[in-house]
Amino acid sequence: MKSILISDHKDTLVGMRLATIEGIYVKDLDDIRKAFDDAVLNDEIGIIIVTESIFDKMKDRVLEVKKSNSKKLIVTVPDRTGLKDKDFIMRYIKESVGIKI
Numbered sequence: 001m002k003s004i005l006i007s008d009h010k011d012t013l014v015g016m017r018l019a020t021i022e023g024i025y026v027k028d029l030d031d032i033r034k035a036f037d038d039a040v041l042n043d044e045i046g047i048i049i050v051t052e053s054i055f056d057k058m059k060d061r062v063l064e065v066k067k068s069n070s071k072k073l074i075v076t077v078p079d080r081t082g083l084k085d086k087d088f089i090m091r092y093i094k095e096s097v098g099i100k101i
Contacts, residue, residue, distance in 0.1 A: 002047075003022070003046065004022055004039050005051075006026060006035045006049070007026070008027065008053055011079075012051055012079045029058075036050070040065055045072070046072065047072070047073045050074065052076055062076075
């Protein structure tokens with residue numbers, strides 16, 4: 001299984017390439033959608049890494065794939081500006097499980 005990064009920041013892309021993770025640099029929403037959908041459909045890719053800004057732009061689609069029976073692991077990482085949404089994990093658990101922690 002391969003991992004792939006979808007990023008709109010070249011610094012994040014270069015950093016992940018140093019860790020031997022291939023990546024795709026995207027500029028606009030159409031590029032983001034195409035790269036994400038191609039990664040979801042590619043059977044060789046097991047882990048899809050997206051930056052937080054990419055996640056914000058495609059939140060509904062990413063959560064749809066996460067909640068489906070997809071065998072893909074989708075990970076959101078902060079980009080060079082740092083973590084923006086510190087309560088994301090708590091909200092995600094609450095939405096997924098339906099309980100407040």
